[in-house]
Structures are given as structure tokens and as C-alpha cells.
Amino acid sequence: MTTPVFLISNKKSSSSTSIYNSNPLLKPHKYKLFLLIFSMASSLFFLYFLLLFSLSSLSPSSSSSSFQYQYQKHRQSFNSGENEPPIAAIRQACRATRFPDTCQSMLAQSGRDPNPVGIIQTALKVSAQNLKMGQSMVQKILDDSAHNPNRSRAAKTCLEVLANSDVRTSAAEGALSRGKLRDARAWASAALCYQYDCWSGLKYVNDSAEVNSTMSYFDTVLIASTSNALSMLRALDALGPNPASWAPPRTERDGFWEPIVAGSGLGSLKFGSLANYFKEADATVCKGGGCAYGKVQDAVDKAPENLEGEKKYVIRIKEGVYDEIVRVPFNKRNLVFLGDGIGKTVITGSLSTGINGITTYNTATVGVLGDGFMASGLTIQNTAGPDAHQAVAFRSDSDFSYIENCEFLGNQDTVYVHALRQFFKSCRIEGNVDFIFGNAAAIFQDCTILVRPRQLKPASGETNAISAHGRTDPAQTTGFAFLGCHINGTEEYMKLYHSKPSKHKNYLGRPWKMYSRTVYINCTMEALINPNGWLPWTGDFALSTLYYGEFGNSGLGADLSKRVPWSRLIPAEHIPTYYVQNFLQGDEWITTASS
Ligand SMILES: *[C@@H]1O[C@H](CO)[C@@H](O)[C@H](O)[C@H]1NC(C)=O
Numbered sequence: 001m002t003t004p005v006f007l008i009s010n011k012k013s014s015s016s017t018s019i020y021n022s023n024p025l026l027k028p029h030k031y032k033l034f035l036l037i038f039s040m041a042s043s044l045f046f047l048y049f050l051l052l053f054s055l056s057s058l059s060p061s062s063s064s065s066s067f068q069y070q071y072q073k074h075r076q077s078f079n080s081g082e083n084e085p086p087i088a089a090i091r092q093a094c095r096a097t098r099f100p101d102t103c104q105s106m107l108a109q110s111g112r113d114p115n116p117v118g119i120i121q122t123a124l125k126v127s128a129q130n131l132k133m134g135q136s137m138v139q140k141i142l143d144d145s146a147h148n149p150n151r152s153r154a155a156k157t158c159l160e161v162l163a164n165s166d167v168r169t170s171a172a173e174g175a176l177s178r179g180k181l182r183d184a185r186a187w188a189s190a191a192l193c194y195q196y197d198c199w200s201g202l203k204y205v206n207d208s209a210e211v212n213s214t215m216s217y218f219d220t221v222l223i224a225s226t227s228n229a230l231s232m233l234r235a236l237d238a239l240g241p242n243p244a245s246w247a248p249p250r251t252e253r254d255g256f257w258e259p260i261v262a263g264s265g266l267g268s269l270k271f272g273s274l275a276n277y278f279k280e281a282d283a284t285v286c287k288g289g290g291c292a293y294g295k296v297q298d299a300v301d302k303a304p305e306n307l308e309g310e311k312k313y314v315i316r317i318k319e320g321v322y323d324e325i326v327r328v329p330f331n332k333r334n335l336v337f338l339g340d341g342i343g344k345t346v347i348t349g350s351l352s353t354g355i356n357g358i359t360t361y362n363t364a365t366v367g368v369l370g371d372g373f374m375a376s377g378l379t380i381q382n383t384a385g386p387d388a389h390q391a392v393a394f395r396s397d398s399d400f401s402y403i404e405n406c407e408f409l410g411n412q413d414t415v416y417v418h419a420l421r422q423f424f425k426s427c428r429i430e431g432n433v434d435f436i437f438g439n440a441a442a443i444f445q446d447c448t449i450l451v452r453p454r455q456l457k458p459a460s461g462e463t464n465a466i467s468a469h470g471r472t473d474p475a476q477t478t479g480f481a482f483l484g485c486h487i488n489g490t491e492e493y494m495k496l497y498h499s500k501p502s503k504h505k506n507y508l509g510r511p512w513k514m515y516s517r518t519v520y521i522n523c524t525m526e527a528l529i530n531p532n533g534w535l536p537w538t539g540d541f542a543l544s545t546l547y548y549g550e551f552g553n554s555g556l557g558a559d560l561s562k563r564v565p566w567s568r569l570i571p572a573e574h575i576p577t578y579y580v581q582n583f584l585q586g587d588e589w590i591t592t593a594s595s
């Protein structure tokens, strides 16, 4: 076989694991330099904070007491000008992190607050300050790249994801002060995901000292500070309020299971049909005139911004093929796409990374940023031609997202569940290479997952992974859970498969990033799943840090006797960890979708 087993191009070359994943994130000499830069930057930010505070104290709404408290602490250490050694409480809290030295030096200036919540608040503020610095560095790259389209494209995508990071970091702070630790963790996990994405996108345009130093800043300062805040949030939630009991993040792979906090069983949440639940549409889209909009995007553009709470805006998309690229921006919250059914209402596109250096992120036919997105009765597809590599049909960064009875069609990278909490119910997903991927916490319940033939030389055989989860930090709350799904191939694929089973290899997943987490529970796996079950990414990368678990599956592909030694049988008592209540806090938000 002369063709490479995997069609990997820019997004996922094996070199993508280099700096961030090669363990000692902080090389001592590099670190000193950045500490210097950091302390210069943070002094600037204290001035900025002083200014901000004196302005914001004029408006009654913005002077939250915790901010004032933090501010007082900042001012004390700023005014005293002393370089206080980290007090015991900070040192102890920093033991919950992966980078305790960075943690201590970054928090040293925060004063003497012995309260763990106060320490984490400060850690989140430090991360937010570092992010501002990171944003200005990337803006500078963009300004200097007018004649370099690849670099300016990368910088633009970077700025977009960093804006998301910014919003999620402040949301995490807000959630922490309200005691909503699960939300705080989910949002801090996303903030970190976006920072990593930016770093990772810059890697392909690292052709100047400016890009190189920006990447180093992300690596050793920004990402480390966010990881530290996230780890402490995790410790507070999973280990309790006494920092004496805190330790660095561990995962199921280390034998650590979080307490099961909510409900259990699959049956305690009811899922209804969205079509029955939302009887009236706020806007209607159809082909050939007769309704308000002819394009889905036009209806999205006219939808109200920032809908609050349970208020939804329902866009009814009538039967027809909509050949367009759809973007739901961050401020369009709570949109509902209601189609006439799978195969009837079809949104279709064909962007791919084969075109003009476009990034995987931007290839999506439908891309959603706004929270609370819902959809039902649609097909969303990417029809990029053979050898197109990454070509996403659906990308979502929508927190509290609920999708049911939808179909996603593509080849490589069909569904990009990028970040945050997403629930897919009774969906149909087709693809071949890594076709469900990203760093979200996503549940696929009662879905049909179908491998389809590769577009190039399908008969010559191939190796496919259904999923490629991309968790980069063990404290991130992300992972994929497939519950009650049916894993099969399309009719066309199964013909190929049966003609030569040894040539057509399919796996449940492979580790895109170091702490990849994926479980299959109560699924039916047809014979096409290789007895080894799971596939390495490259060499032994991530094999000792990932968590791949199975429980209660059936079918010819579900036999555990020949599974790779780095996958696990999930202990029965921990199965509810992956149910919607615990994994996505679904009991707090999915009820709005059930009838
Ligand atoms: C890249 O940045 C690192 C850290 O600042 C520095 O040590 C290295 O010399 C830089 N490399 C280039 C080629 O500029």
C-alpha cells in the first residue's frame, strides 16, 4: 500500500504534539525571561486595573464586592511595593496545579487572601490579564502580515477564538462567585481550549521572530496561568474547600472518579420532539419564494441578539436544499433550527482545507458560536471532493446545545464539537477519518454512526477512527460519551468491508491530544470495528494519559478480549459519570427541550 494510512494534513500532523505536550512546559531559562515580561505586563495591568476601577466605581452595577475585595488586595501589594513571598495558603492552593511554581509567582502579588475562592478569583484575573497581552501580541502579528495571507488568516482565526476565550474566562469568574462550580469549570475549560487553538494555529505560520515569541508567551505564560486557575477550580469542586486536600488533576486513567452529583439513569430526563415543543416559528425560510427568507443566513442575521434564559427564537427551514455557508455568531443565542426532516431540509457546502490554505475551523458548512443552539429535522453536509482532507459539515461551540434527529454527512472531520457542552440525540453521523472530533464535552445518545467509503481508491483499504477527542489538559471537563449508539457502515461501505475485512480497519477512536477521553456505553458495534478497538495517534503518544472506556456494548465489534491494553472496562458504579446530568449538567438545562 503506497498511500499513507491517514489523510492527515495541517490540523493534525504529528508534530502538533511538540512543545505543548513535551512535558516540562516551563524550561527554567525560558521561564525567567517570561516571568520578567509577565511582571512588566502585570504592572501595566495593575495601572490599568486602577484606572478601570476608578471608572467603574462610578457605575453602581459594576462594583461587585468580590472585585472590590480583590482590588483592595491588589492595591495593598502594589502600594507597599514589597515583593512578598507567597504565603502558605497560596503555596498550598497551587499544589492543585500542574505548574505550581508559575502559579505561586503569578499569585504572589495578589496579597494575603487565605480563602481558596479568593485565590482562584485572582488566578482567573491573572489569566484574563495574560489573555489581554496575548490578544495584543496576535493583533500585532495581524497588523504586520498584510502581505502574508496565510499568516493573516491564522492571526484572524486566532483573534476570533481568543475573543471567545475572554468571554468564557469572565463567565467562569462570575460562576465561581455564584458558587456554580460545574459551570465555572466548563467555561474555564473552554477558555483554555481556545488559547491552545490559537497557539496551535500559529504553528503553521511560524516564520518570524514575532510569531515565535508570541507562541512562547502562550506556551509558558498564558496557557500555564489558565491551566492553573482551571486546576484549582477542579480541586475546589472535586476535592472540597480545604486546600490541604488538594492535589494536581488526576483522571479516570489514574483511577480517579469524580463524585456523582446529580440524578442517574438515562430515563430520568425526558427528551421530547422539538418539532412538537416549538409549535410556532419566529421566522420561516423556504426555497422559491412565499416566505420571509430564502436563505438560512438571512434569517439568522435578522434574529434578535442575546436572548435571555429560556427564550428561544425558532427558525423554521422548509424542505429544500440550501447551498450556503451558515454562521451563527456569538451574540445570537438560543436559536432553534427546525427542518422538515432528515434528507428533506438539507444545508450543503463544500469548503475544505484543500482550498487556499483555509483552516479546518472555517471549512464548516454550518458553524455555531451562540449558546443554547438547538436543531431538529435537518441534514447538514460537506460535499468537498476526493482528497479534500479536512472538510467539516457542522462545527459547534455552543454551550447548552441540544440537537436531535439531525444528520451530518461528510468524510474526514464531519462533526467538529469544538468546545463546551453539547447533547446529540437520535442523530445520524457519517464519515471516515476522525469524523467526530474536538474538545467539547459531548454526549451522543441513541445515534447511528456510520462509516462511509473513502473517496480516493475506496477498494484499496483504509484505517478509520470514528472519534478523535482533543483534550489537552487533565483538568478540562471535556470528553465524548456514546450512549446506546449503533456503530455500523453505510451499505456501500459494508460491501467493501465484507469483500476484504482485513483491509478495512475501523476503530472507536484515537488520541488527537494528550488527555483524550472517550467512552462507549450500551452501544451496538457491528463487525467492522477492529478487535483492538482503539488506534494510537503516533507511536506511544498519549497512550498512558488518555482514557478510553467501554461498558455493556454488544455486537460482533464489541468483544473486549483483544482490546489494546491502554483501553479500559468502565467500572459499573461509575457509569453515571457519563450520563447527561453529571457529564453536561443536563438536568439544569435540557428540561427546557423536553415536552
Ligand atoms: C523562539 O523563541 C524562543 C523563546 O523565546 C527562543 O529561545 C528562540 O531562540 C526563538 N527562535 C527563533 C528562531 O527566533
Ligand SMILES: *[C@@H]1O[C@H](CO)[C@@H](O)[C@H](O)[C@H]1NC(C)=O
Binding pocket: 019, 203, 206, 207, 212, 215, 216
Ligand atoms: C518557530 O520556528 C523557529 C524556526 O524554525 C523554531 O526554531 C522555533 O522553535 C519555532 N517556535 C515555536 C514556538 O514552535
Ligand SMILES: *[C@@H]1O[C@H](CO)[C@@H](O)[C@H](O)[C@H]1NC(C)=O
Binding pocket: 150, 356, 357
Ligand atoms: C500558504 O498556504 C498554502 C496552503 O496551505 C501553501 O500551499 C502556501 O505555500 C502557503 N504560502 C506561504 C507563503 O507560505
Ligand SMILES: *[C@@H]1O[C@H](CO)[C@@H](O)[C@H](O)[C@H]1NC(C)=O
Binding pocket: 266, 446, 484, 485, 522
Ligand atoms: C441501552 O440502549 C437501549 C437502546 O438504545 C435503550 O433502550 C436502553 O434503555 C439502554 N439501557 C441503558 C441501561 O443504558
Ligand SMILES: *[C@@H]1O[C@H](CO)[C@@H](O)[C@H](O)[C@H]1NC(C)=O
Binding pocket: 488, 489, 490, 491, 492, 494, 526
Ligand atoms: C448495518 O449496515 C448494513 C449495511 O447497510 C445493514 O445491512 C445492516 O442491517 C446494518 N445492521 C443493523 C443491525 O442495522
